[in-house]
Amino acid sequence: MSKKVKYYYDTESLAYKKIKPKKGRKFGYAALFLLSSALFGFLCFVILLNTPYFETPKDRLQAREIENLKLRYEILNKKMDQLDEVLVSLEERDNNLYRVYFNSSPIPSEQRKAGFGGVNRYKELEGYDNSELVINTTKRVDMISKQLAIQSKSLDEILTLAKGKEKLLAAIPAIQPVKNEDLKRMASGFGYRNDPFTKIRKFHYGMDFTAKTGTPVYASGDGVVYKADNSMSGYGNLIIIKHGFGYETYYAHLSKYKVRAGQKVKRGDIIGLVGSTGRSEAPHLHYEVHKDGEPINPINFYYGSISAEEYIAISKIANQENQALD
Template identity: 40%
Template sequence: MAKVKYRFNPNNLTYEKYHPHFWEKFLRIFGFLSTSILFSFIIVFILFYFFQSPKEKHLERKLEQYSMQYEMMNPEPIPKNVRDAGFGGIERYDHLKHHNNKKVVENAANQIEVLSKELSVLNDSYNELAKLANNKKEMLNSIPAIQPVKNNDLNKIASGFGNRVHPIYKTKKFHSGLDFTASPGTKVFATGEGKVVEAEYSRRGYGNRLVIQHGYGYKTMYCHLKKFHVEEGEKIKRGELVAEVGNTGLSTGPHLHYEVIKNSKAIDPINFFHNDLTPKEY
């Protein structure tokens, strides 16, 4: 049923029924639709130009890895003067001056020595490239790249990175990691190669906490644990069992609080699951 509208008539001091004209209704609807479309366009523009989609983030990480790999595996070529590895001494072949084929022997000896020097320089260069390749492999193995608990159905992440209402204090606080819901005793795995620098039992805050130093500025932290399977100082590999999920410290239920720390600053762990997830799963 249409809503009846009234207007005040100052001539007879009474309210009278008001029936808007067709064009008045049309302009009102047109104005509403135009405003809605304009705001929708602005929102889409902001999202498109200022926020990255999961697929774009995944591609950006891949591009960074490829760029780093290119820089490490494509250094500046050895300058010709270094590669030629010059050698001096105008009397190097005086002992051949009485030989019947002195010129031929001198040229052959000279070419052999030049090639030997070049081979030595190139060998050093290849050794350096092999070292860079090993460092690259070590770095890729060290940077966190998997989820700390098995989460194939992607339904265990209970709380994301960023501002949220704290489940206990009921105030807005910054959450510096991801929370994975899991039953006590669920296996926790190292997300990258590294060294255990902290395995602390505590009833406060993060509860039982494990910290792994991965190098290259990266650390990972695993909190509210029930039990450790590694000790401080122990070196571990990606995917190795390091602990079990618990409910220790300031916690409302069994879960794992997981953090990725780069250069002493917590960053969103969701960007470090690329060995586990496809862009579509992100």
């Protein structure tokens, strides 16, 4: 299709002539078109830069770095999971083996896993796209660091206790105070029993070993004789030995003393003879073990003098709710 030709009427020649466009106007139109196209293209470019559908090389690099950091945090958290398992195992052994062995109180779980109160320690990590991941991971690192510090301190304490192991093992009351061959029977154990005089059920804080008057009574652990007299009501002739590490043992109703107050004794030394003095129904030894001022079941401390079979047998007798002899 041919381009339209425009004419104008020339009054001088009285004829129609073609209108010839000026060359400068063509260039103006072309320049205006190019300028408007450039502006439109720039505007589209700016819009694309601010949409998620267009990424610059720098954006792609930053995105890869963020994903890489996320992966590293995930790996770090998995390693902390493994570290948590090791810590739990170590804490269990510390509380239930090491500290028990050395007669030290276990560290409460609340103390081991206590959080960090007060000021928000992680405020500077807030406000970012991945703040939750970073804050949670940082909290875990801080918590594990605290648990490790507590465990390290505990092991230092255990090490200190271990240095006195020989003294501790010698001090623990670990044998029966009357030999099996000298016993008639183990009459009464630790717990509620019938009182031989009032017939009322009450708590019996030791174990009664029946034997002939004059049967040797042995110190169940190393220590110092604290008392050897009959000043405590109901016990008759009584010996109390302080073993250290919070342990004390009582030997009551004796017919005769073989030691005096202030004397050092070794496990297995004869300290007195069985009798029936004080509040006693028949010749026997009333034996108590105290730890930190509290009476505890003596049957747990005979591992140094009886076999497993003998322990089972004596346990059955001790757990029967029979009548005590004192």
